[in-house]
Amino acid sequence: EIVMTQSPATLSVSPGERTTLSCRASQSVNSNLAWYQQKPGQPPRLLIYGASTRATAISARFSGSGSGTEFTLTISSLQSEDFAVYYCHQYNDWPRTFGQGTKLEIK
Amino acid sequence: QMQLVQSGPEVKKPGTSVKVSCKASGFTFRSSAVQWVRQARGQRLEWIGWIAVGSGNTNYAQEFQERVTISRDISTSTAYMEVSSLRSDDTAMYYCAAGHYCDSWGQGTLVTVSS
Numbered sequence: 759e760i761v762m763t764q765s766p767a768t769l770s771v772s773p774g775e776r777t778t779l780s781c782r783a784s785q786s787v788n789s790n791l792a793w794y795q796q797k798p799g800q801p802p803r804l805l806i807y808g809a810s811t812r813a814t815a816i817s818a819r820f821s822g823s824g825s826g827t828e829f830t831l832t833i834s835s836l837q838s839e840d841f842a843v844y845y846c847h848q849y850n851d852w853p854r855t856f857g858q859g860t861k862l863e864i865k
Numbered sequence: 866q867m868q869l870v871q872s873g874p875e876v877k878k879p880g881t882s883v884k885v886s887c888k889a890s891g892f893t894f895r896s897s898a899v900q901w902v903r904q905a906r907g908q909r910l911e912w913i914g915w916i917a918v919g920s921g922n923t924n925y926a927q928e929f930q931e932r933v934t935i936s937r938d939i940s941t942s943t944a945y946m947e948v949s950s951l952r953s954d955d956t957a958m959y960y961c962a963a964g965h966y967c968d969s970w971g972q973g974t975l976v977t978v979s980s
Contacts, residue, residue, distance in 0.1 A: 759927075792966040794910075801960050801970035802910065813968065845910055849966050853926040854900070856910040 760784050764857035770865040773836050779860045781829040781846035790850035793831045797842045866891045869971035876977045877951050884947040885974045887961035894942040895919050901946045903957040951978045
């Protein structure tokens, strides 16, 4: 099974700042990597797929990059609604797996 | 617009089974895949398995292989997930999601296992 490791576990950032979240795969997942945002009491929402393609209606503040085993999600100019938990997910191999999440909190 | 609507919350006793439904609309169900993911309170997302709707082929995470069955009814655009031999640590929110990279998610079904 491919293990997805996200870092850091918690990130404290001020509104308006730019921040980068990391996700590492234990073996190559090519570009078959997605990012999700989850707020309390809600299901996850797809942000990025194919490592760098924004999903429908997702703000251009969100961008993804990477391939193989190293991936990043960058959020430029953080807004109040961006503070949430973010998960990466590989869909290259069976079983599909998720990272443990990064909690983005207000500094 | 893709939409998935799941069945309501369930309270079950240990050792029993639960079957959760996921009704799809707004996309071509037959051409899609449906995945199931669960999340215990405050914990990470945990992938359970998936079904390719057209072929009916399924794939499961190893830890769920023996106790979970994912199925679908194309005529009603509904996917199902049944978990047997329930344990207290199966208490979680269960989500269905459509697409190869979980494009759209259901609202979740809370399954509580308690004696």
